[in-house]
Amino acid sequence: MSGGYLTDLLVGGLTLGSMYALVAIGFSMIYGIIRLINFAHGDIVMIGAFVTLGLVQALDLPLPLVALATLAAGGGMGLIIERAAFRPMRGAPQVTGFIASLAVSIMLQNLGVLILTAQPRNFVCPDWLSAPARLLGANIRVIDLAIVASALGLASGLMLVIKKTRLGMAMRATAENLDTARLMGIDVNRTIMAAFVMGSALAGVAGFMWGGKFGQIDPLLGYVPGLKSFVAAVIGGVGSVPGAILGGYLLGMSEVLFVGLLPPVYAPYRDAFVFGTLILILLVLPNGLFGTSTEERA
């Protein structure tokens, strides 16, 4: 095995991990605050990808504007979903919210098929992004580096917001105890909304990255990456943002290494590997690496 191949794998794992991490952060934030596994989160990745494609193709906007618009589109979608589906059910049993999010996910996927057809579309990306980059003799492209850099940037930005701002403090308080936070005068509904908006905005950007990396997008694209990002969040400990980031990179890396280092016969089993890992983690380490609470999980 050449060093170049190994570097290829590592960079592949880092890019995949970056996208998982961005999506997993949203899962974790939303779960941390209202104990909801939001299944529709993966479909926001799809929406982000299509918004980007639409903007690039139709309006030919410059890339930074497109990135901002994708953030806004993801965040807006999160806002709508929270308002329409989850707020009316606040206080219901956990499983109710879970079923509702499954319904929202099915709805988004089918609306996508209905409006955009299930036919995959080519994702257009500026040439300089798909240009090859020289790094230790590996076969990588500029976009891989851009994905990792912007994911790390966004994730650390988010951590700063959570650590340093009043809103972030409100979010941490609400995650700790929703009722007490409300008694302390925190506008809980606004805080929950903010968590949805931020988490979904990151998922939207992940969609942009997904399209750029793999070159084709379709309305069901968010389904499997969404579920895998959830696995990443579980690995890190659902509810913990640093855990979600670490879990995303761990999962992306191990998935790529699983496919790259084992004999090719095992490659088709990569999804089984990921979800087998999920079941294993839930059983032996239900709080994940960074999770703290020991309530109803296992």
Place this chain on the structure above:
Amino acid sequence: MSRTTLRLAALCTVAAGAGLVALAQAFCGDYYLSILDFVGIAAVLAVSLNVTNGFTGLFSLGHPAFMAIGGYVTALLVLPPGRKEMFLPDLPAWLASAEWSFAPALAAGGLAAVLAACLVGLPVLRLKGHYLAVATMGFLIIVQVLIVNLDWLTRGPLGLNGLAPLTDLWWVYAVLVVTLYVAYALKFSSLGRAMLAVREDELAARCLGIPAARARILALAVGAFFAGVSGGLWAHLITAITPGSFSLLMAFTIVAMVVIGGSGSVTGSLLAAVGISLFTEALKPVEESLELYGLAEIVMALGLIVCLVLRPRGLFGSEEPRLLARLFENSAP
């Protein structure tokens, strides 16, 4: 009404149902017959998932996985050796030469699903609430991946086609009657009460001496058995079985039926299954003529959300009609 009259009335209802089946077989065209078959299978699925999700509160999304296991086992046992030789040359000799009749093959499919349920249940049932849901969904995806990749056993993504069209309305009706009987009898038996107690408060149930772990695994196994049988029925109705059919969308559809009907209410999930599947079948021509594929799913998802907001306990809650309750109470099998 006394017990004896009630029992007579129940028998008469079953007989009247059989009469309707005979009428339908004699006068309905193939298209309408197949719709009735699908409705019946949906009812079996919803009622059996209700034992797992409704009675015991184990939120499982693994029902299509059990269906797939049952369907493939049934199809492999029923398929004539000649066709197996063509499709799957690498089968072990005992399986390649097997040619069972439909009834034992269906039962074997159900039992295979039970076996899978026990294997996956022992570790996974320690989880609760939506963590269990996610783990069972992981199980569903793992089963799909295995079916796609175990070429020698399943013919991979192509699936098995050209199966004999063995499923008719009689089979569906018979399985539905058995499923309903088991579900009602279970609900009013001490085991069913134990399951409901586990759902309401597991700690309190265990304090009363209820073996909660046993109740949970039994609930998963009973649900899996009927899912496996309906997988066999389904495969021999559409005369093909492919891994793609057993998707999360299917899991969602069955869950929607259970939730809208009322988690814990057999009658509710029966009615919801009939209503929802008739509705989706009716919408199919509309979808095709307007080229709006996916419309039925969108409407169903919307309906589910509205139901969760306005009537979170579903149409029936955990209740059954009074007469049925009187019929089955204290008559545990």
